[in-house]
Amino acid sequence: MPKQKKWIIASEPEQKMIHELSQSININPVLSKILLSRGISNFEEAKTFFRPSIEDCHDPFLMKDMPIAVERLIKALDNHESILVYGDYDVDGSTSVAMMYSFLKSYCKNLYYYIPDRYVEGYGISYKGIDYAKEKNCSLIISLDCGIKAIDKVDYANSENIDFIICDHHNPSEKLPQAVAVLDPKRKDCPYPFKELSGCGVGFKLIQAFCIQKEIPEHHAFELLDLVAISIAADIVAVTGENRILAFYGLEKINFNxxxxxxxxxxxxxxxxxxxxxxxxxxxxxxxxxxxxxxxxxxxxxxxxxxxxxxxxxxxxxxxxxxxxxxDFDQNITSEALSTIEENTSMLSAKSTVLFNKNWHKGVIGIVASRCIEHHYRPTIIMTESNGKATGSARSVDGFDLYSAIESCKEYLEQFGGHKHAAGLTLAIDQIPSFAAAFEAVVQKNITEDQLIPKVKIDSYIEIDQITDKFYSILSQMDPFGPGNMQPVFAAKNLSVLGEPLILKEKHLKLTVKDRSGKNKITAIGFGMAEYKALIMNSNAFELAFTIQENHFNGLKSLQLYLKDIRID
Structure with missing residues (x-):
């Protein structure tokens, strides 16, 4: 029997508001309902949403320390100093380094970049990276997507007469590194109006500020938005406010140039x-x-x-x-991790999952943590051995503050960082049992039973005859989707299956559904949902939760439902 999910149906706006918005922008009431739930209630707000303007980006000089950062960068370029661009090894870090390096190479002859080795140095600023800067006679390091907690490392750089400009978006500690400038909208003393930039986004604001200060046409900065868009998508930051604008124009560049x-x-x-x-x-x-x-x-x-x-x-x-x-690593390690959980009675009844295996590949443990949550829905930490230490990636369930839970167990840790939904940590191997017990106790105390139930958040019920090309055309203009502006999820009831569903690759379900009238039908696909076949074949009526996407096959386009859940009426 498939695991039950809880459906959360969005509250219904007033019918008068739905009608007025539908009339003013000439769209289906279902789409108006979705817009209203996202704070869009009139023509002007809809225009801003559907047609983002680059002019609505915030002034980069509103960010704390930005004038100092720009002044130091200009000084380095004017004095022909060697500069090192330093970034993390994930997508946000890689795009950040590529962006800053691509931009500065036109202005700096002695420009280098550095990304730490995941397996040798681990996350963030490393002494080895600073020594590399010293070797190259760099007097300035620009760090991207990391550095906000690198107090000792920045002190070391200072002792070697190497300045730091930190561009980060992670939560800072009470004490900040003694860098020349610390750019992070999450600083408590930072007045920047938008707090959810990616690391690459913070680096972009430095480039934008530099262009303004030097009176360089800003399109030189906007040419880099393709990289910013990738960072926004991959780092799962909010696709609202300024991020929506940056992602919109970044996607435009990716698609056209x-x-x-x-x-x-x-x-x-x-x-x-x-x-x-x-x-x-x-x-x-x-x-x-x-x-x-x-x-x-x-x-x-x-x-x-x-x-x-x-x-x-x-x-x-x-x-x-x-x-x-x-x-391949991901699939094999996930299989091993799930087997470990399912063969251990005490782990099955726990409120958290903490697993360690010294042979697991460090590069995929974060992915494996997410995979485990798909099967056992609870906060999960997957660890492996690296440089004689246990290093782990943690992932959370909706609504549970993972970072705070890990912070409560910091006495067992040597290093940790991250945010509410995901985190990384390092500890001595002999501390794993104590940490796992402490983490489980914190989760037991703070998590609610409701947070342990996977949920499907549904924007609106819909009749399948309302799913037309025009409807989808407007729906697709709500893109770019992401946290804060998720792709709308719909539900339809009183459906039945037409013919026999197909099982694809032994795990995916493909079917055609029809409404009660029998006149309207549409195809649907449920990835990893093969186990639902018997359930729907033996049912007179069921409900589907789904997103709507365009399917391309043999040069033909058709609308298709991508299933989130199936519920028997």
Missing amino acids: PRPGIKALIQASGLKEKITISNLVFQLGPRINAAGRIDHAHLAVRLLTAIHEDEALIIAENVSHKNTTRK
Whole structure:
């Protein structure tokens, strides 16, 4: 029997408001309801939402320390100093480094970049990276997507007469590093109006501020928004406010004028239609990430900064090959992790999952944590051995503050960082049992039973005859989707199956459903939902929760339901 999910149906706006918005912008009442639930209630707000303007981006100089950062960067360039661009090894870090390096190379002859080795140095600023800057006679390091907690490392750099400009978006500690400038909208003393920029987004604001200060046409900065869009998608930051604007224009560049590396990546991914945020999350992002997971993220930066298409294609194929290797590791380790949970009675009854295996590949433990949550819905930490320590990736369930829970157990940890939904940590191997027990106790105390039930958030019920090409055309203009503006999920009731559903690759379900009248039908696909076949075959009526997407097959386009859940009426 498939695990039951809880359906959360969005509250219904007043009918008068739905009617007025539908009339003013000439759209279906179902779409008006969705817009109203996202704070859009009139023509002007709808215009801003559907037609984002780059002019609505915030002044970068509103960010704390921005004038100081720009002044220090200009000084470095004027004095022909050597500069090191330093970033993390994930997608946000790799795109950040590629963006900053691509921009500064026109202004700096002695420019280098550095990404730490995931397996040797671990996350964030490393002493080895600072020593590399020293070796190259760099007097300035610009860190991207990391550095906000690197107090000791920045002190070390200062002792070597190397300045730091930190561009980060993670939560800071009470004490900040003694850098020349610390750019992070999440600083308590930072008045910047939008707090949810990606690490790449913070770096972009530095570039934008530099262009303003030097009176360089801002389109030089906007040319980099393709990389910012990928970072926004892959780092799962809110796609609202300024991020929505940056992602919108970044996607426009990806679709109409992609840089050679992104063009090659699209080709290697086999994507032929318009690129969406979803493609960045599920096709391009994992390939970029695979470089740092399986080998070294330098490869991703080489790809994203490639000038010639031939070179980019070769690197893209290499990166795709590493992604295939990553998938193999992911599947095998997930299988081992699930077996460990299911063979241990005490783990099955726990409110959290903490697993350690010294042989698991460090590059995929975050993915494995997410996979485990799909089967056992609770906060999960997957750990492996690296440099004689236990290193782990943690993922949370909806509504539970993972970072706070880990912080409550910090006495067992040597290092940790992250946010409410995801985190990383390092500890001594002999501390694992104590940490696991403490973490379970914190979760037991703070998590609610409701938070342990997977949920499907549904925007609106809909009749399947309302799902038309015009409806989908307007719906697709709500893209870019992401946290804060998720792709709308619909539900339809009183449905039955037409013919016998198909099982694809032994795990996916494909079926055609019809409404009560029998006149309207549509195809649906449920990935990993093969176990539902018997249930719906033996049912007179059922409800579906789904998103709507365009299916492309043999040159033909059709609308199709992508299933989230099935519920028997």
